[in-house]
Amino acid sequence: MAPTADLVCRDLTKDFDDFRAVDHVSFEVPQGSFFSILGPSGCGKTTLLRMIAGFQFPSSGDLLIKGNSMIGVGPNKRPVSMVFQHLALFPMMNIGRNVGFGLRQRGVSSSEIKARVGRVLERVGLPGIEDRQVDQLSGGQKQRVAIARCMVLEPDVLLLDEPLGALDLKLREHMKIELKTLQAEFNTTFVYITHDQSEALVMSDNIAVMNKGKFDQIGTAKELYYEPANAFVAGFVGDANRFEGKVTAVNGQIVSLVTGGGVELHAQATAGVPAIGQRAQIFVRPEAIALSKDPSQGSESPNASKRIVDSVLFNGANSMVILRDPKSGETIQVTLPQTGDLLGLTKGETVLAGWHPTQARCFASGGAVDGI
Amino acid sequence: MIPTVPQSSALKWSYRAYVSLFFVYLALPLTVVCAFAFNNSVFPSLPWEGFTMAWFFGTEAPFIGVFHERSILRAIGTSAFVAIWVSGLSLAVGTCNAFLFVRHDFRGKGFLYILMLLPLIIPGVILGISILVFASSVANTLEDATGLWFDGLRPGLILVILGQFSFITTFATLVISARLQKFDLSLEEAALNLGATKWGAVRQITLPFLLPAIVGAGVVSILMSFENFNTTLMLVGSDSPLTITMFDKLKHGSTPVLNAVSLLLIVVSAALGLLSLIFQKSKE
Amino acid sequence: MVSDRSKLGFYLLLSPLLLWLVTLIILPHIGLFFVSISEKIGVREYETGLGNYAVFFNEPLYWRTFARTAFMSISTTVLTLVLGFPIAYYIAKLTRGRTKTTLFLMCLIPFWVSELVRTFGWMILLRETGVLSNVLQYTGLISGPVEFLYNDAAIMVGLVYTSILFMIVPLVTTLDSLDDSLIEAGYDLGGSGISILREIVIPHAMPGIVSGCIVVFMLSLGNYLTPILLGGKDSLWFTGLIYTQFITRFNWELGSAFGFLLLGLSSAVVFLGLKLSRQSLSNTMGR
Numbered sequence: 001m002a003p004t005a006d007l008v009c010r011d012l013t014k015d016f017d018d019f020r021a022v023d024h025v026s027f028e029v030p031q032g033s034f035f036s037i038l039g040p041s042g043c044g045k046t047t048l049l050r051m052i053a054g055f056q057f058p059s060s061g062d063l064l065i066k067g068n069s070m071i072g073v074g075p076n077k078r079p080v081s082m083v084f085q086h087l088a089l090f091p092m093m094n095i096g097r098n099v100g101f102g103l104r105q106r107g108v109s110s111s112e113i114k115a116r117v118g119r120v121l122e123r124v125g126l127p128g129i130e131d132r133q134v135d136q137l138s139g140g141q142k143q144r145v146a147i148a149r150c151m152v153l154e155p156d157v158l159l160l161d162e163p164l165g166a167l168d169l170k171l172r173e174h175m176k177i178e179l180k181t182l183q184a185e186f187n188t189t190f191v192y193i194t195h196d197q198s199e200a201l202v203m204s205d206n207i208a209v210m211n212k213g214k215f216d217q218i219g220t221a222k223e224l225y226y227e228p229a230n231a232f233v234a235g236f237v238g239d240a241n242r243f244e245g246k247v248t249a250v251n252g253q254i255v256s257l258v259t260g261g262g263v264e265l266h267a268q269a270t271a272g273v274p275a276i277g278q279r280a281q282i283f284v285r286p287e288a289i290a291l292s293k294d295p296s297q298g299s300e301s302p303n304a305s306k307r308i309v310d311s312v313l314f315n316g317a318n319s320m321v322i323l324r325d326p327k328s329g330e331t332i333q334v335t336l337p338q339t340g341d342l343l344g345l346t347k348g349e350t351v352l353a354g355w356h357p358t359q360a361r362c363f364a365s366g367g368a369v370d371g372i
Numbered sequence: 373m374i375p376t377v378p379q380s381s382a383l384k385w386s387y388r389a390y391v392s393l394f395f396v397y398l399a400l401p402l403t404v405v406c407a408f409a410f411n412n413s414v415f416p417s418l419p420w421e422g423f424t425m426a427w428f429f430g431t432e433a434p435f436i437g438v439f440h441e442r443s444i445l446r447a448i449g450t451s452a453f454v455a456i457w458v459s460g461l462s463l464a465v466g467t468c469n470a471f472l473f474v475r476h477d478f479r480g481k482g483f484l485y486i487l488m489l490l491p492l493i494i495p496g497v498i499l500g501i502s503i504l505v506f507a508s509s510v511a512n513t514l515e516d517a518t519g520l521w522f523d524g525l526r527p528g529l530i531l532v533i534l535g536q537f538s539f540i541t542t543f544a545t546l547v548i549s550a551r552l553q554k555f556d557l558s559l560e561e562a563a564l565n566l567g568a569t570k571w572g573a574v575r576q577i578t579l580p581f582l583l584p585a586i587v588g589a590g591v592v593s594i595l596m597s598f599e600n601f602n603t604t605l606m607l608v609g610s611d612s613p614l615t616i617t618m619f620d621k622l623k624h625g626s627t628p629v630l631n632a633v634s635l636l637l638i639v640v641s642a643a644l645g646l647l648s649l650i651f652q653k654s655k656e
Numbered sequence: 657m658v659s660d661r662s663k664l665g666f667y668l669l670l671s672p673l674l675l676w677l678v679t680l681i682i683l684p685h686i687g688l689f690f691v692s693i694s695e696k697i698g699v700r701e702y703e704t705g706l707g708n709y710a711v712f713f714n715e716p717l718y719w720r721t722f723a724r725t726a727f728m729s730i731s732t733t734v735l736t737l738v739l740g741f742p743i744a745y746y747i748a749k750l751t752r753g754r755t756k757t758t759l760f761l762m763c764l765i766p767f768w769v770s771e772l773v774r775t776f777g778w779m780i781l782l783r784e785t786g787v788l789s790n791v792l793q794y795t796g797l798i799s800g801p802v803e804f805l806y807n808d809a810a811i812m813v814g815l816v817y818t819s820i821l822f823m824i825v826p827l828v829t830t831l832d833s834l835d836d837s838l839i840e841a842g843y844d845l846g847g848s849g850i851s852i853l854r855e856i857v858i859p860h861a862m863p864g865i866v867s868g869c870i871v872v873f874m875l876s877l878g879n880y881l882t883p884i885l886l887g888g889k890d891s892l893w894f895t896g897l898i899y900t901q902f903i904t905r906f907n908w909e910l911g912s913a914f915g916f917l918l919l920g921l922s923s924a925v926v927f928l929g930l931k932l933s934r935q936s937l938s939n940t941m942g943r
Contacts, residue, residue: 084841401776498915599771601881
């Protein structure tokens with residue numbers, strides 16, 4: 001028996017005066033899962049989140065929380081809580097009064113408020129800080145207080161509006177893990193929006209990629225990364241080398257394409273095979289490209305070719321190398337393993353680079369793919 | 373209570389109605405003052421006797437227009453004279469104060485800053501009488517000692533200028549300090565680094581940066597000086613500025629010539645105020 | 657050498673400030689105090705004593721006028737706050753961009769115009785032959801001309817009108833700095849309009865409320881034009897008494913004592929307001 005989803009959106013649409021911010025979005029978030037909405041700024045994800053919170057009203061469509069429609073319900077009457085982008089902790093109150101705010105609104109007795117505030121602060125790892133002021137806390141502590149302020153109300157769904165955006169890089173990495181732990185600890189449904197793909201990939205059970213008001217794909221991190229549904233997802237989630245050109249041959253799902261620079265490349269088309277003569281794009285992950293210093297090895301790969309090292313970007317385990325095609329001048333980015341004879345690779349050397357066609361994805365250019 | 377939170381439409385509309393009503397309240401007195409400047413009657417009141425421009429350009433009694441009414445023209449001249457002096461002095465002292473309070477740290481700074489703010493919370497009438505009493509006693513002492521006359525210290529334009537200057541300077545200081553605080557000191561350092569002298573750097577870099585604030589403070593000073601009544605009333609001598617002249621006329625019953633002057637005042641002050649705002653916006 | 661020159665610069669900047677404060681603010685007030693404690697006993701003969709203050713307390717007309725002025729100024733302040741807060745909130749929180757600028761300017765324009773002109777406007781509206789009386793007669797609500805001037809209500813209308821901007825401007829400034837997301841967070845956590853107003857909006861706006869109240873109170877207390885013109889001869893406003901003693905009766909000693917009492921009251925209220933709201937003068941007035 002499938003439990004009812006905590007949050008259901010059906011054909012949710014929001015029109016502003018001159019454009020459509022959210023365009024027929026439908027999805028379900030099961031109880032206790034971590035759901036992320038990932039998209040570039042301006043894609044409509046904030047509008048979508050604010051509709052769930054109750055600060056925007058859908059132009060059409062329905063929104064259900066625990067099976068109850070939320071249309072016409074004010075933000076103060078919904079069983080959802082929100083962690084705001086800049087946290088919105090009340091500077092005119094101390095931490096205890098901040099966390100107790102929601103309970104006071106419900107008319108809970110002050111002794112019980114005290115007990116529950118104490119308990120929730122303990123659960124987020126900040127016991128006994130009730131009397132401190134907001135500006136006495138560090139960035140990470142504020143983050144946890146903001147979550148505690150919501151969790152003390154035991155909401156059905158917790159909404160998070162890019163709360164890590166204001167933190168510095170190191171703290172952000174740390175908070176990613178902590179957020180995931182807190183979510184497991186409270187076992188509450190989290191809906192998280194971000195433009196940072198690594199935040200979404202690391203924390204989420206399911207991710208929706210949003211672009212121009214629509215969901216391009218919903219899936220697990222792995223699915224988005226390895227089986228992108230279209231060119232936008234392939235380009236937005238993770239790093240990828242992108243080539244554009246004209247389709248010259250199709251063999252089952254394997255498409256052959258000639259780039260503007262005259263290089264022939266091969267890739268798999270999983271979402272609709274483009275016709276011969278059509279324009280198409282190929283995406284290859286940097287780590288999918290195999291490098292070899294020995295030019296005699298590469299003949300078995302159809303994409304293999306000799307390329308010149310343009311520059312080496314050393315970054316420990318994440319080191320990259322930029323290779324240039326001697327004929328066309330096109331460059332690609334390749335993960336540089338810090339092992340074997342590739343270790344000492346320097347500018348100007350020639351290497352053999354190639355990838356198997358099934359590890360690259362091909363999508364038809366233009367609007368052809370969008371409908372799928 | 374904010375646009376993103378739903379409200380019942382009854383509440384929304386009654387709120388809007390209240391706001392509209394408030395703006396009617398704001399506009400009403402000024403509107404009637406302006407309207408009656410064109411009434412063809414010797415009293416600024418109903419009934420409406422028809423449209424006339426006589427209260428601006430008329431030359432025959434009782435319809436003597438503003439531009440031919442000697443006492444009012446002279447009062448406008450006096451007010452302008454006072455305003456120019458007051459704003460000039462206030463800007464000069466205000467700019468010095470701004471540099472002192474923003475750029476220097478010294479003992480007693482906090483105390484001096486509070487003293488500097490005091491004129492804001494001293495009622496204008498008291499400022500007026502205290503300066504009047506002090507100037508008179510100084511004049512008495514000097515006259516007793518020297519046997520000469522010190523008319524400058526008796527009620528008159530000099531005291532009016534000093535009285536207005538004594539509190540308008542605080543406004544000028546606040547406006548100019550606020551702008552100076554936003555100044556990036558490294559710009560001045562860069563100028564020094566490129567070979568400018570200290571004064572040269574201030575003159576070529578800092579003062580142009582302060583210009584919008586100085587112009588804004590200047591306009592505000594002129595407006596405040598023009599409309600000041602309380603302090604001026606206590607210090608005025610035989611040459612009365614515009615507000616005092618109008619007050620006297622008003623007490624003895626008025627003709628719509630006062631409406632005409634008022635209309636001109638409204639137009640000029642609104643224009644000056646808007647100009648200074650636009651100037652400050654364009655510089656930011 | 658460098659430090660000597662900057663020392664010189666420092667004193668050059670300091671001297672105009674000191675000159676201004678000492679000769680126009682400090683010495684005149686000390687002088688005012690000394691005049692207020694001197695009693696005239698003959699032609700140019702004086703004696704130190706509190707006689708002028710005794711006169712004030714022994715003459716009911718004087719201290720009643722004083723109390724009345726204080727009470728009406730407090731009422732004006734409260735009324736201005738209650739009327740102005742919704743307007744300031746509307747401008748700061750419910751309007752955006754061009755509308756906001758326009759509304760704000762519409763508030764400002766009347767106050768760039770002389771107080772005399774504004775009061776004159778109210779006289780035209782309220783007097784017996786005025787616009788209001790005529791309109792009411794025309795609509796049939798009253799049968800003959802009615803004098804709306806020369807009463808306390810007229811004084812209040814005028815005082816509120818004259819000082820409301822000084823309430824609205826600091827309120828708009830502080831409310832503007834209140835992040836919308838704080839109000840949204842309040843709603844999101846289940847707050848109602850009233851509780852958010854009480855717990856979030858008003859605490860945030862406190863500095864603006866205090867500075868607005870102080871300025872409005874002071875302006876009303878020290879006002880002369882509005883009570884005299886709208887309240888008429890019997891307006892019984894304390895500044896009117898000061899004017900009479902100084903200019904009409906030429907009794908500067910008693911006038912100075914009155915002035916000092918008024919100054920004392922206004923300073924006490926400012927001090928009390930700052931203490932109660934735990935604000936400092938520099939924060940509230942320095943803007």
